[in-house]
Amino acid sequence: MATKIRDGAQAIIDSLQQNDVEFIFGYPGGANMPIFDALLDSPIKLILVRHEQGATHMADGYARSTGRAGVVLVTSGPGATNTITGIMTAQMDSVPLVVICGQTITPNLGLDAFQEADVSGISYPVVKHSYLIKNPNDIPRVMKEAFYIAESGRPGPVLIDVPKDVAVAKFEPDYNAELQIPGYKIPTHGDSARIAEAADLLNKAKKPILLVGHGAIISDAGKAVKSLAEQMRIPVTNTLLGKGAFSENHKLSMGMLGMHGTAYANMAVLNCDLIMSIGSRWDDRILGKTDEFCKNAKKIHVDIDPAEFNKMITPDCSILGDARLVIEELNTMIQPGDTNDWLKQIEKWKKKYPLKYLKKGGLKAQFVLDELNRLTKSNAIITTDVGQHQMWAAQFCKTTGRYDWLSSGGAGTMGFGFPAAIGAQLAHPNKLVVAVVGDGGFQMTSAELVTAVLNKLPIKILIINNKYLGMVRQWQALFFDNRYSGVDLEGNPDFVKLAEAYHAKGFRIKRNADVTRILTDALNYNDGPCIIDAEVEKEDNVFPMIPSGASYDKMVLERPKKKMDKPVGST
Amino acid sequence: MNNNYKSHSISLLVNNKPGVLIRIALVFARRGYNIDSLVVSPAHDEHFSRMSITASGDKKTLEQIIKQLNKLVDVLHATDHTTEVVIEKELALIKVECSTEQRTEILQISEHFKCQTVDITEKTLMLQSTGNSDKLDALHTLLSKYSILEMVRTGKIIMARGDTST
Numbered sequence: 001m002a003t004k005i006r007d008g009a010q011a012i013i014d015s016l017q018q019n020d021v022e023f024i025f026g027y028p029g030g031a032n033m034p035i036f037d038a039l040l041d042s043p044i045k046l047i048l049v050r051h052e053q054g055a056t057h058m059a060d061g062y063a064r065s066t067g068r069a070g071v072v073l074v075t076s077g078p079g080a081t082n083t084i085t086g087i088m089t090a091q092m093d094s095v096p097l098v099v100i101c102g103q104t105i106t107p108n109l110g111l112d113a114f115q116e117a118d119v120s121g122i123s124y125p126v127v128k129h130s131y132l133i134k135n136p137n138d139i140p141r142v143m144k145e146a147f148y149i150a151e152s153g154r155p156g157p158v159l160i161d162v163p164k165d166v167a168v169a170k171f172e173p174d175y176n177a178e179l180q181i182p183g184y185k186i187p188t189h190g191d192s193a194r195i196a197e198a199a200d201l202l203n204k205a206k207k208p209i210l211l212v213g214h215g216a217i218i219s220d221a222g223k224a225v226k227s228l229a230e231q232m233r234i235p236v237t238n239t240l241l242g243k244g245a246f247s248e249n250h251k252l253s254m255g256m257l258g259m260h261g262t263a264y265a266n267m268a269v270l271n272c273d274l275i276m277s278i279g280s281r282w283d284d285r286i287l288g289k290t291d292e293f294c295k296n297a298k299k300i301h302v303d304i305d306p307a308e309f310n311k312m313i314t315p316d317c318s319i320l321g322d323a324r325l326v327i328e329e330l331n332t333m334i335q336p337g338d339t340n341d342w343l344k345q346i347e348k349w350k351k352k353y354p355l356k357y358l359k360k361g362g363l364k365a366q367f368v369l370d371e372l373n374r375l376t377k378s379n380a381i382i383t384t385d386v387g388q389h390q391m392w393a394a395q396f397c398k399t400t401g402r403y404d405w406l407s408s409g410g411a412g413t414m415g416f417g418f419p420a421a422i423g424a425q426l427a428h429p430n431k432l433v434v435a436v437v438g439d440g441g442f443q444m445t446s447a448e449l450v451t452a453v454l455n456k457l458p459i460k461i462l463i464i465n466n467k468y469l470g471m472v473r474q475w476q477a478l479f480f481d482n483r484y485s486g487v488d489l490e491g492n493p494d495f496v497k498l499a500e501a502y503h504a505k506g507f508r509i510k511r512n513a514d515v516t517r518i519l520t521d522a523l524n525y526n527d528g529p530c531i532i533d534a535e536v537e538k539e540d541n542v543f544p545m546i547p548s549g550a551s552y553d554k555m556v557l558e559r560p561k562k563k564m565d566k567p568v569g570s571t
Numbered sequence: 572m573n574n575n576y577k578s579h580s581i582s583l584l585v586n587n588k589p590g591v592l593i594r595i596a597l598v599f600a601r602r603g604y605n606i607d608s609l610v611v612s613p614a615h616d617e618h619f620s621r622m623s624i625t626a627s628g629d630k631k632t633l634e635q636i637i638k639q640l641n642k643l644v645d646v647l648h649a650t651d652h653t654t655e656v657v658i659e660k661e662l663a664l665i666k667v668e669c670s671t672e673q674r675t676e677i678l679q680i681s682e683h684f685k686c687q688t689v690d691i692t693e694k695t696l697m698l699q700s701t702g703n704s705d706k707l708d709a710l711h712t713l714l715s716k717y718s719i720l721e722m723v724r725t726g727k728i729i730m731a732r733g734d735t736s737t
Contacts, residue, residue, distance in 0.1 A: 124594050125601070129644040132590070149644060183586065183647040307638035310631075 008136040008167040009034035012100065013042045015143030018175065021071050023047050023062060023426055025055035029075025030115060031102030034167040036073070047426065047455065050447040052079050054419040056086020057445065060095050061423030065381060065403040067218065069096040069150045070423060076102045077115030080161075081122065085413060088126040090157040092410025093241060094214060096150035097157035105165040106134055120161045128156030136169040141177035148179060153186035154305045155218060187304050190321030190329065197317050198276070198300045199333035205274035205298065207342045208234045211257065211286075214241035214409075215279015215304060215323050222246065222402055224327035225278060232337045235346050237265040239280045240390075241409040243399035249378055254346065255355075255398075258286040260391040263353035263544045263557055268346055269294060270552040276300040279323040282312040283410070284548075284569060292551035302326050353544075353557065355395050362537035363512055365389060365464045369396040371515050372434065372462065375523060380404065380432040383421040385441030386412040387471040389464035391542045393436040415444030418461055422448060425457040432460070432523065439465040439492055449502040452529040459529045460522055463495055466538045474541045478559070479566045495533040505530035576629050578607065579653045581637070582729045582737050583622040586645040587613060595622070595646070598639045604628040608726030619647065621737075623728045625704075650737070652729055657737070662701045662725045664689070665711070668718035669696040677717060684710045695720065703727075 006014065012035055016024070025047045028036045039046055049055040052074045059070025074080055080101040090097045104113040120132045129149050131142050146158040202208060212225055222245055229236050229252050236246045237257040248255050254265035269275065275294050279302065280286070287293045290312060301308070301315035302323055309318040319326050357366035369392050372380075378398040383406040384390040390407055399405040406424060408416040421435035442463055452459055464470075473487040496506030507522045507530060509515055515534075522532045546555045549569025556564075585591050592611065599606055610623045626633075633651060640649035669677055674696065681688060681698050684706065690697035700710050704727050711722065731737040 120590065121593065124590075124597055181644055184644045305642070307635065307642055311635060 004172075005170050006173050007034065007038070008139055008162065008169050008171070009038040011136070011139040011171075011173040012143060012162065012167070013038040013044065014173065014175065015140055016044055016071060017042060019069075019143070019147045024071050024073050025049055025058040025423070026073035027052050027055060027075065027079060029079045029102060031076035031104060031164050032073060032079075032100075032162075032167075033102075034164065035100065035102065035162070039073075047422075047451060049419075049451055051445065052082035053086050053415065054445050054448040054451070056083045056097065056099065057089065057413075057416050057419035058423035058426075058448075058451075059097050060086060060090050060416070061383060061406055061420030062427045063090070063095050063097060063423070064406045064420070065424040066427045067151075067403070069098045069147055072097060072099040074099070074101050075115065076104055076119070077117045079115075080119035081117055084122060084126060087123060087157045087159065089408050089411040089413040089416060091126050091128065093408065094155050094218060095157070096155035098146050098150055099157060099159045101159065101161050102167070103132070103161045103163040106163045107165075109163065120159060123159045126157075127159050130159040130161070132161040133166050134163070136166050136171045137174070139166075140173045140175045141180065144177065145179050145181055149181070149184060154215075187306070187320045188322050188325060190302070190319040190326035192329065194317060194319045195326060195330050196333055198319060199330055201274060201298050201300060201317060202232060202234075202276065203335050203337065205337070206339070207272045208232070208274040208276065208337070208339065209254075209268050209272045210234050210236045210246075211239070211275055211277045211280050212236060212242040212245040213239040213277065213280025215302075216242060216245035217279075217402055219279065219304070219323040219325075220402065221278060221324035221327050224324055224331060226250070227331050228327055228334065231331065232334055233339045233343060234337070235268060235343065237261070237268065239283065239286060239409070240394055240407060241405075242280060243394065243405035244402050245279075247400040248398040249400055254350075256394050259288070259546050259548065260395065260542050260544065262355060262395065263555065264346060264349035266544065266546065266552055266555050267349045267353070271345075272297050274298040274300070276302070278302045278327060279304070281308045284312070287312060288546050288554075288569075289549055289551040359512065363510060363515070363535060365392050365466070365534070365536040365540060366396055367512055368462070368464070368509065368515055368519070368534045368536065369393050369436065371519055373397045375516070375519055376432060376434070380434050381406065381421070381424045381428065383407065383417040383424060383433070383435045385414050385417040385437045387414070387438050387441065387469070388466070388474065388540075388542050389436055389438045389470070391471075392464070397436070414438075414441035416441070418442060418459075419445050419448050421459045421461070422452055422455070422457060425459050426455065434460045434462055436462045436464065438470060439463055439467060439495070440469045440489055443492075446498065449499070449504055449529065453502050453504050456528050458526040461529060461531045463531060463533050464536055465492070465495065465533055466536050466540070467492055468538060471542070473539070477539070477541065478564050481563070495531050499531040504528055507532045509534045576627065577653070578625055578627045579633055579651055580657070580659065580727060580729050581624045581626065581649060581651050583624070583640065583649045584614060584647040584737075585620050585622060586647075587618055587620040588645060591620070591645045594643050595640060598636055598643070599626060602628075602632050602636055604632060604636060608724070610726045610728050623726065625727050652731070656732060658730045658732060659703050659727050660701060661704050661707055661727045662699065663707045663710070664697060664699055664723045665714060665719060666690075666695055666697045666721040667714055668694060668720055670694070673717060677714070680710070680713055686710070
């Protein structure tokens, strides 16, 4: 087939099509107009957003719920800098994005031209890789590399800066161009000797636990992990981002561990004699006090990123490789273990220290989320922002599917949940998608209501509305003598009216007695997005809690009578 | 402050492209590691560059830095050579204020260190010295009792011995 003369913008769109891109989340401007023009002749669907941060979170939601790179197209200068929060969010949580930015023409680079920002420079600390294309002939290769780098190994965002003169330059694209990334290596199979070593440690353990993280989801290790847990009868806990790697409704599941994890998972961590992390990076929310963490337990660490070994903890056995491949090989070396006593102990803890909340009094966020979990039969894609609602959702909305939990973990980005739900709903038009958000976070990206309405996306936006920045308020209550500073969200809009202003549907829940009825109505509403404004008790706190930087034996199950020490951890 | 605090010699093979140096410098800066010297030059294959970096800090942090450097797409490999026997060389130019009376004395030192005299005027003398960094440090110390007007050092370059690759 004779290659046709194309311009740079067309070559970019061709490359996106070759990568089977379905959606571009974007916003036009002077510098990316040629690419928007080329997009008109392509089957790729443009999702026009209202703010570039929203575009990156939508692409992120698409990527997290499919495992494929989400694509963003923005203009230069402020258009590009508005994506940085979303890019950082994706980088912290290993999410593949390809972010294409318009740029001023190459002769103007560095001359403070209109809407010029050194966006590739700005991106360096928050991307997996970035490009500034100066030669149109590089476009096919760079596009190919960008998708490959974004999606493979430990995934992450890749930014491509495209000057306008490159986008309009005519040339003959070579779509068979070879990748030129000799410095990029991806681990696959683990070292068999190390895996045998891990099997030996597991076989000897009396009180083992498995810790599954996002890496287990990314590598699709779920089946292998289930087989390992069931064969050896090992209880499983998951990180916040590991929700879905192992069904939280499984008998061996202990749910989430860490700062706001379940009491029984945390007690298991405190008492185990072996902990095996599968695709988790031992985040500070999990470790508490690092040198006290599982002090006397053997630690096995499976990770695809060698930089994670010895970063937070020094494991007894580290295995570099793809989590699925490693666990599959491990499963050929294990023997069914005798963990009866250990499992009985955990059952006792589960009975004695369940997740609980008061069923009397004002509307309880926990009850709303518990009901959401019951009504959806733990079968919905749940997205969240960051804060109290996120932790309650993590505790009460049990995740059973690989791609059913999308939450900003590492970055803790407010305003993530709702746009991420848009990306997920586009990827899964027939699945139930619920954005659980706070009244604070939702207002950071609520302008994307238009985007959801225009695309007729039946997303359920459940606002856990306590008219406070609840998690900060909780810390001020517990550690700062109730001195509330800057957390009162007085002046919130009427969220039902806000929904109506965007031609969306609004529901309101004010009493515990109305939760089931109104939630059911909202879950059955499918003519576009709806808001469920749950006006919950203002000053409720999330428990259990291990204060930041404290060891696991410092876990509290309810608010202590006496004042708590200020936490030593960072946040 | 920290017993592990010492100077490290690091070599990198990287893509010869704009922006690579910034990405590398950012990794050091983020972990609070000061770069003491840095030499960048094309490798024998012009698509790649060689970097030799000396930096000081504790060992554990450096291990993380080396891993982070190896994660960069533009880095083919980064290695800490501190504990290995490698060939290390550096070049220094030192300009000393020098009266006619002092000249012989300074030239004696110069000869002892096998320096080349590369510039000589009525009032100044410029010496060129090559060798390992300790030798240049010693020369610097000796010349310090005269008036050093300027000193430029290239920074250390490193190469592994024998058929081991750097």
